[in-house]
Amino acid sequence: ILNVEQSPQSLHVQEGDSTNFTCSFPSSNFYALHWYRWETAKSPEALFVMTLNGDEKKKGRISATLNTKEGYSYLYIKGSQPEDSATYLCAFLGGGADGLTFGKGTHLIIQP
């Protein structure tokens, strides 16, 4: 069973502050690491697919980094806004695997 851990489990952040959270995954047999943004009663929205060690990706105020050697990825949100409130999921794809292994997510609440 693959172990994909996300921390913290939940996070309250003041509007305008920046924040970050972590995804850890197996450092062996790595193929890709996915980040999703998931709002209640909606389908997860893909943010990033990261494949190379040292990758950094950015989408607006959200960015992510990847360290495949030590098995972690960080997601950063700069200048948090209320619409950033959601659950952020990371998912690990190993070589030869046919499906993603998800973490339990970080539930982010932005307080006005």
Next chain:
Amino acid sequence: SQTIHQWPATLVQPVGSPLSLECTVEGTSNPNLYWYRQAAGRGLQLLFYSVGIGQISSEVPQNLSASRPQDRQFILSSKKLLLSDSGFYLCAWSLLNEQFFGPGTRLTVL
């Protein structure tokens, strides 16, 4: 463009009743298809995946089964639902490294 449909959106079923959730994909051929579930307090768990018609792989032993009668149709079924089958069910298809999710079905078993 590709779209993925799931129905129903919500479902309330008694324990012991059968289940059929349907997922269809448009705009692509021979997709890999997946069923995931999020149970209360848990993360998304892969239940089944399919790489082609009639080809189903199960990730965890459970009370559910899946079938793929057509290239772009994926069905999740149960003969007798358990309370523990309650959760949010997501169908997904994949292209290269990316997976795209359907809108989901909220199943409550009473």
